Amino acid sequence: MDINLGADAVEDDLEIIEIIEHGIPRQIRPRVDLFQVYDNLQFFQRFRLTKETVLDLLPLIEPYLEFPYDINHSLSPMNQLLICLLAYSSNSHMIIISDLAKISKSSVSRIVKRVSVAISRLAPRFIKFPRNLLDVNQTKNKFYDIASFPNIIGAVDGTHIRILSPGGDDAEVFRNRKNYFSLNVQVISNANMEITDIVARWPGSSHDVTIFNNSNIRREFENNLHRNSFLLGKDSAYPAREFLLTPLQNPITEAEQLYNEAHIRTRGIIEKLFGVWKRRFPILAYGCRLKLQTILTVIVATAVLHNIARNMGEPEPPVPAEIDAHILQQLVREGQIPVVPMANHQQFLGPQVRRHLIQNYFAAL
Template sequence: MTGKITFIQQNGAESEASSTSSDEEVLNIVRFVPRMRVIRERQNPFHLYNDEEFCERFRLNKNLVMDILQKIENNLKPLTRRSKSITPLNQLLITLRFFATGTFQIVVGDTFRVHKSTVCRIIKKVTHQLALLRPQYICFPKNENLVNVKTKFFNVAGFPSVIGCIDGTHIPIQSPGGDNAELFRNRKGYFSINVQVVCDADLKIIDIVSRWPGSTHDSTIFNASFIHAQLEAKELGSGYLLGDSAYPCRPYLMTPVANPATAAEHRYNSSHIKTRNIVERAIGVWKRRFPCLSLGLRTTINTTLSVIVATAILNNLAIIPDDHIDDVDDFGEAEDQAIEENPNALGNAIRYTIIDTYFN
């Protein structure tokens, strides 16, 4: 190759290749010119949206977001301010936007002008920090609070001494792969995590178990749970959980009568169903507030489990009286899970004592 070849360097200066340079040498010179890095300007949603628009997009109001930020901010601060590092507030908002939409991470990244790989790292980090708040916001009521819970449940349909309602719900996930992938395929044919939820009369989640694959039965999850051990040891005071026919009847867990024959048994079942419906409403509110739980999670299993717990915490913080979201029910989760009843003898006796005392 002969003659002069001129090309533009990254700094704008012209440079000439030797007249004896080969085509390959010139291409190598051009190939090693680094690409200019572009830092995109990021908008502040607090300034961009009013209160109503903000709540629609992030499912929490601005004041609540700031309260949550104060609890986890120190663990989200970047180590350096180089290259316009993402602030703790924007990290939290990116995660909330993912919870609120359940969409692909590249779409969330485009909204905040952040690369999808950065979004992935942020969601994992923030979700973990939120999940660590569980002991503060997901806990079983005690003492005077337990009395208030019983009173509120009794006011629903006259069922006595109810301390919580229990149910299982499936959170769709992508196939985790590996030899154990089929363990996550539930009875409906899709991959999921089977989550055990206990709620109070205000639709708040007071206990959650989020670690079992979708093929696991509700009764198996309950028997292996910590709350089961506490109830067996009588550490949660007197009272009953209400569960559907997927659970065995125990002294601390009341289930419906399988084949009611008397008017009292029918009244018992009616009161049981109306009261236990609260947990289905609670699950419906939770999934409606954070659609990522309904649409399916495509994160790793560990991150998925953290997302489930983190959204449960945020849901508890967001629940206010007369919240319109709670009109949504979690349809069809429990009715087709019925198993043949083989109740504990003492639990069966206690159930009929309740029927004779309160519903006869």
């Protein structure tokens, strides 16, 4: 019995032979121009920055994103930047972003890492603690305008960035007191809700005091590089020092109550910063699904972008209904003082400075 394979069978055989000899042909997907496909509102909703800010940012990182040769249908620096911003703003799985951008999942992962490194290189330019006399005085004046608290150069606090378990023998070190894996990130804010100093390398189980005690900014203050200047911190996280002021546990006199009220209102700026920062880049609120080293770079990169957005006068992103409820609760609770013991009873100089400030400044108001 004769079997007629037909033309289709012959073509299939030829294709198989072609694959054996030359391999599976590479598929080139049509690129989507992510910058042009959306109007201004849609663009801001998806990428959390306006088109104007993105156009200003691109030239600063473009040299690090360009490929030496325009072959293999390489992605433009603009599309690389927008794919990274999409990962920051949506925290979607990489495969979802790859479908939208018409590239492979592995390419998305490489782009997020590459762009994050490029943006983090801008940290010395956009994340700067005030050091010259003009910047210091401007910072103090803006803080003073909030609640008449004198000589404040920054508000310090820590925030937890949720991550997946990094695995390995030391994975449990990253589990925080709320029983999820995180990085504890120390931030110092100015009165404009800009990040002036950031420490992003400590696991979630680390205490805020431990991070602060090992930070460069503490050494700078102890070496008198910031004379006549104070940081504001929570009494539940930091001990009172000669340069770090915390609220009183039980204010009694009118001067003490004025001090506490001014302290709370002034330090509340950093709670607002955390809310805006995490709303703009939900990858910080919902949790990073990237490798640990890449997550550290992403945190610094989003801090740079946050400061750029503040400098550009970007609108604050809306509060989604599903955003972490504790962020909103922090904003509501910013007027409350936790009644907890002081972190370190051996620090006598700090309380003395605080008492001197209350008696010689707030008592006269």
